[in-house]
Amino acid sequence: MAGPDREIAAAIAERVAGAGIELVASLPDGWIAALIEEFEADARFDHIPVNREESAVGLCSGAFFGGRGSLALMGASGLMTCIYAITKINYTYMVPMTIFITMRGRLGDRAKFHVSNGLYLEPVMQSIDLPYTVIDRRDGLDEIGRAVAHSRTISRPVVVGFTRDLLYGESG
């Protein structure tokens, strides 16, 4: 089975750089493996692998006060572990942040253990009024820059979710 598409990863990285992001803090999900490698190899970014997703929330929130654009990159399950950190840091102190996740559990996900994300990921984001947008086609990648800008406008995190079809280069 083919892995995540490197051309799509490069196209995403291009939009991220264009949005002024310099620091990328990541923890992997198989779907974003190529994207992580792209950030690691691209000299426009400082890529920092973190030990758990909450650490990315802490690091990126601090980077805001350092005047640096940052991105927390993780799987859907990782976001589910970050609810406390997001509400406590980013909501309490009104700190913007951009978070990329995988839209696990949607049609096309073949991992049975992500069924729970299919059931609860979006309801959880909605329950804490966490704005998110889902990109499932290559022609939707301009949403990335809009999401980064929107986070700054509302002084809160904004999530961008990518589908498997997009990340594997199987969408339009």
Added chain:
Amino acid sequence: MAMAMEACFAHLVERWTDQVVVTSAGNASEMWWKLTGETERVFYLEASMSLASLFAAGIAYGIPRANVWAFSGDGAFLMNPGMLTVERRLGLPNLTHFLVDNGVYGATFEVGMSDAGETDYAALARACGLRNVFRFGTLADLRDGMDEVERVNGEAFAVLEVEPLGGALPDPPMDGPECKFRFGRYLERTYGVRIFDARV
């Protein structure tokens, strides 16, 4: 061996010059507020459950000429000791991470911790590959050792062994947004960074 927490922090306040400070929940925030009343050079990061040092690391990363002091409580630290691997990876020469080791959850009536205060945090830090690790159990040790902490000032990690405070102190009387803007404006004014009007 352990120091009185107030005496320990009073010594750090005496040595405090231009460092930007990030405090964690409970006793560290309360004590720093009690001793300094500072509202601009300190970010009182309440109840982040282990993220104070990485929050501070983000600041240190963004502003290399700012020296940043971060305080973690041992209760928070045990929730996420893997943070040290990230700090090592970042290798920031302008970040000093103080771990306040009192063996109890100071923010919650000093309820005991899972490790019963037995963890050797300095050994843990060394095992994670941090190079500049310090452990201070007496005020004399702290007085003697802080010169070296400040001299290395690179991915420095210092364990402060202190006695439980014996009660809570008043919290800094600021809501989150006030803390954000006071601190952020200070950084903008002092270091010339663009935070609130950045294009990002």
